[in-house]
Amino acid sequence: MAVVSREAQVSRAPIVRVSVNRILLWVVGLGVAALVVWRIAGTAARGLYGPDIWIMQTLNGLVQGSMYALVALGYTMVYGILLMINFAHGEIFMIGAMAGYFVLNGFHQSGLLASDPVLALLLTFVVGMGVPPIVGVLLERIAYRPLRRAPRLVPLICAIGASFFLQQAVRLLFGIRTKVYPTVAVLSGSWTVNVGGRDLRIQHMSALIIVITIILMVALYLLVRKTKIGKAMRAVAEDKEAAALMGIDVDWVIMITFAIGSALAGAAGVMWGLWYKQVIHTVGFIPGIKAFTSAVLGGIGNIPGAMMGGLFLGFVEAIAPTALDISTQLKDVISFGLLVIVLIFRPSGILGEVLSGKKA
Amino acid sequence: MKLLSVVRAGIRNGLIVGAVAVFIVLIGMVQTFAKRYLVSDLTLSTVILVAFGLAAGALAAQQVSRNTTQLGSKVLAAAVSGLITGVMLALLLLVVSQVPLRDVLVNATPEMVAALSFGLPLSGAALLLIGLSVVMAVLAVLYGLLPSRVRRALLEGIMAVTLIGIFWEAIVGLDVSRLVMKFLGVKAGKVLPLPAGLGLLILVSLVTYVWRAHPQSNVTVRRTGEGLRRYVSLVLIAGALIALPFAVGLFWSQTLTTIGLFTLMGLGLNIVVGMAGLLDLGYVAFYAIGAYAMALFSSPASSLHIGLPFWVALPIALLFAAISGILLGIPVLRLRGDYLAIVTLGFGEIIRILALSDVLKPYIGGPQGIMETPSPFFFGIQMNDPRYLYYLILAACLVVVFLSLRLNDSRIGRAWIAVREDEDVAQAMGINLVAAKLMAFAIGASFAGVGGAIFAARQGAIFPMDFTLFVSINVLCLIIIGGIGSIPGVITGAFFLIGLPEVLREVDEYRILAYGAGLVIMMLVRPEGLIPSARRRLELHEAEDQGELAAYTVS
Incomplete structure (x- = not known):
């Protein structure tokens, strides 16, 4: 009798411990949620900010979120196919921003930006989206392809190395100086809207960024859903070997995936330069992690999820410091905290399937 | 037909090496090293340019030799490869000297042109670059023809000269060398003189050549005198470690303490990444927590105003780091x-970000950090001299090495390895x-915490700037290049990755x-690192070994 009960205890012990751990986590989670609700209620009760501020912050969040979403698409597409985090994707974004700077600055000096701003901007986007795919495809060919069958930490460490290599290569080639995007006269104006008796200014630039993002997302959606290469990409993401047996050139599809992801990141880089004006070789690091967070938020491997996740993160970042009434210095802490919380409580993301746990 | 494929291999390799060479020149490496002399007038930038040609030749020859053993085709491929590389460098020189590229490429300066042209007029310099590259490429093939014993001897000779040449200024500057030179009554310049370089090359090559002639005898000696040898070498190493700070002087002692701190962190991360297989990229956090805990509790100027002595604050710092390790561990357990x-x-x-922010500024000082962290007292001696701190860090390293060795073979160590291989x-x-x-x-974090605490005591003041992501990457790098899971690998990694940049500014x-x-x-x-642990090497090359085995059984 005594022996049996002791055995039962022994076999049960680990289960009990794990569940205590989970209960503890849930208690912490609820505590955080309660704190957030309390802070928001406090801010709302005091009525510090009028509706114009909230609309303004929402718009800023949408602009910021558009850029995160475009970068997040690259993470999510590569993860969907290779099940690896392309850590260097943030640097690809930075390269897009740099390429855009050199082109736009060239047009600024030659006068094309003043005489024909539409053509100049179009060409800037073309180059900003054209250079990153070259780097992205080379990166895949040199650093990732030989490691496809390696233990899973090996490609990740390789990607981290590649990330620092690209960042430093840009610093050494193009200098450590901060690059300032020239002002585009057509886009520097704003519309004024009257909200609740106060003037709300909506910058032309924010409209441009949101419109371009929508165009690119629709184009990507059509590409993935309606074209042959899109079908091949979905097939490879589903099952590489079966896709190869069906006559799909898997290497080619992976290359195209990297190219598309890099082009989208490059577009986001040019937008970043136009919006924040300043770019430097380290500009890709934090947005890279934020975009990864967006991809996780939306459910990694899921394309509409990455779009939603990016917009959501941008929105949270813009609203949270105001809503919680805390310093904007802690903006990054909020997004990293959000990443940790999502990974713990809903690793599948808002729309996705569980990949962060055991699968693969 | 065959000739065509040989030429094609040469062109392909030439283009790849040429692209790498152009990149290296454009990031400014050649002009940076133009003032660093290796032997007499030979600069490091010349060595880099020579290395491009050698690499072009060796790679092309290697690729061709998979299909053929003919000397002619190897030489042809190498020459073509060297020619392409040389032409690319020459074109770069011409473009940079004629087109103003400085607005975009910051290193495309007159200094770059000067470093590439050896003081010759442009056309001559271009021809020289091409010629040098071709000759070096062919030389690389000829080197491959030598008997392996000669090849090895030459290689070790060249490596010895290169190392001593690079470190010459540092070696001459050591306290020991100053004493020896004073005793001998000689003076040494900042550059290794040519006769000495040649002598060294011949000496090392000859010694290697003779040494390799009797590999058998080497083994027997080791067998008969195993116990004694081990004992003697241990005593020698211990003696060297104890004498080191006074032999090398103040500056190098400071460098040694940095190397020691990184060794501490490396051994800690080695447990987390190498043994348990948990890739921790935020390792600097524990270093920071250890440092801040030490500064808070020991500095009279901190917000706590306690000013505990170092030896009391050290366990507190360790505890803080270990607890934060567990706190980080809990949420990420399932990931x-x-x-x-x-x-x-x-x-x-x-x-x-928290350390930098205004939120915690009243407690930990924000960007201003915490000042006046006292250095430790040891039996009444204030250890503010890096030479004394060296002993403190050495002791900490020895404790950590001992713990790592014991953990490696312990029950928990084997459990970690099992978890790393397959959790289920x-x-x-x-x-x-x-x-x-x-x-x-917890253990990994506490090692870093101790490192951070000693760092705080060494610096006397700490700032959030000391704890960037680069510290984490640095530590990760040294354990990966040294060899994950290998303790000698970590120490060697720390010496090279932390020490080398201190020597070569x-x-x-x-x-x-x-x-x-x-x-x-x-x-x-080489994913297992330069000095791999035996287990890790077996794991990572298991597939290849099985492949070889299969090949044997088939044949």
Whole structure:
């Protein structure tokens, strides 16, 4: 009798411990949620900010979120196919921003930006989206392809190395100086809207960024859903070997995936330069992690999820410091905290399937 | 037909090496090293240019030799490859000297032109670059023809001269060398003189050549005198470690303490990454927590105003780091390897942002950090001299090495390795995953915490700027290049990765670039590291060995 009960205890012990751990986590989670609700209620009760501020912050969040979403698409597409985090994707974004700077600055000096701003901007986007795919495809060919069958930490460490290599290569080639995007006269104006008796200014630039993002997302959606290469990409993401047996050139599809992801990141880089004006070789690091967070938020491997996740993160970042009434210095802490919380409580993301746990 | 494929191989390799060469020139390496002399008038930038040709030749010859053993085709491929590389460099020289590229490429300066043209007029310099490249490429093939014993002897001779040439200024500057030179009544310049360089080359090559002639005798000696030899070498190493700070002088002692701190962190991360397989990119957080705990509790100027002595604050710092390790560990327990990496990276950044922010400024000083952290007292001696601190760090390193060795063979160590290999199987074997992972985080974090605490005491003041992501990457780099899971690997890694940039100041500019490239190359070529642990090597090359085995059984 005594022996049996002791055995039962022994076999049960680990289960009990794990569940205590989970209960503890849930208690912490609820505590955080309660704190957030309390802070928001406090801010709302005091009525510090009028509706114009909230609309303004929402718009800023949408602009910021558009850029995160475009970068997040690259993470999510590569993860969907290779099940690896392309850590260097943030640097690809930075390269897009740099390429855009050199082109736009060239047009600024030659006068094309003043005489024909539409053509100049179009060409800037073309180059900003054209250079990153070259780097992205080379990166895949040199650093990732030989490691496809390696233990899973090996490609990740390789990607981290590649990330620092690209960042430093840009610093050494193009200098450590901060690059300032020239002002585009057509886009520097704003519309004024009257909200609740106060003037709300909506910058032309924010409209441009949101419109371009929508165009690119629709184009990507059509590409993935309606074209042959899109079908091949979905097939490879589903099952590489079966896709190869069906006559799909898997290497080619992976290359195209990297190219598309890099082009989208490059577009986001040019937008970043136009919006924040300043770019430097380290500009890709934090947005890279934020975009990864967006991809996780939306459910990694899921394309509409990455779009939603990016917009959501941008929105949270813009609203949270105001809503919680805390310093904007802690903006990054909020997004990293959000990443940790999502990974713990809903690793599948808002729309996705569980990949962060055991699968693969 | 065959000739065509040989030429094609040459062109292909030439283009690849040429592209790498152009990149290296454009990041400014050649002009940076134009003032660093190796032997007499030979500069490091000349060595770099020569190396391009050698690489072009060797790679082309290697590729061709897979299909043929003919000397002619090897030489042809190498010559073509060298020609292409040389032409690319020459074109770069002409373009940079004629077109103003400085607005975009910051290193395309007259200094670059000067470094590439050896003081010759442009056309002559272009021809010289091409000629040099072709000759070196062919020489690389001829070198491959030598008997392996001669090849090895020459290689070791050249390596010895290169190392001593690079470090000459440092070696001459050591306290010991000053004493020896005074005793001998000689004076040494800043550059290794040519006769000495040649003498060294011949000496080392000859010694290697003769040594390799009797590999058997070497083994027998080791067998007969195993116990005594080990004892003697241990005593010698101990003596060298104790005498080191007074032999090398103040500056190098300071460098040695830095190397020691990174060794501490490396050994800690080695437990988390190497043994338990948890890729922690926010390792600097624990270093920061250790440093801040030490500063808070020991500095009279901190917000706590306690001013505890170092030896009391040290265990507190260790405890803080270990607890934060567990606190980080709990939420990330269930995450897969790559997610864990990103979350820990975020954690490291959160700690740094919090340290910088205004929110915690009243407690830990924000960007101004915490000043007046006292240095430790040891039996009444204030250890503010790096030479004394060296002993403190040495002692800490020895304790940590001992712990690592014991952990490696212990029950928990084997549990970590099981968890790393397969969590489900490990759990089925009765390993408590939660306990094993939390233990790894806690022990790894406490090593870093001790490192941070000693760092705070050494610096006397700490700032959030000391705890950037680069520290984490630095530590990760040294354990990966040294060899994950291998204790000698970590120590060697720390010596090279931390020590070399201190010696060669010019390298500092390219440090992070080289770390990045190093990580990529190591992962592609030798994922087990330079000095791998036996177990890790077996794991990573299991597939190849099985392949070879299969090949044998088939034949």
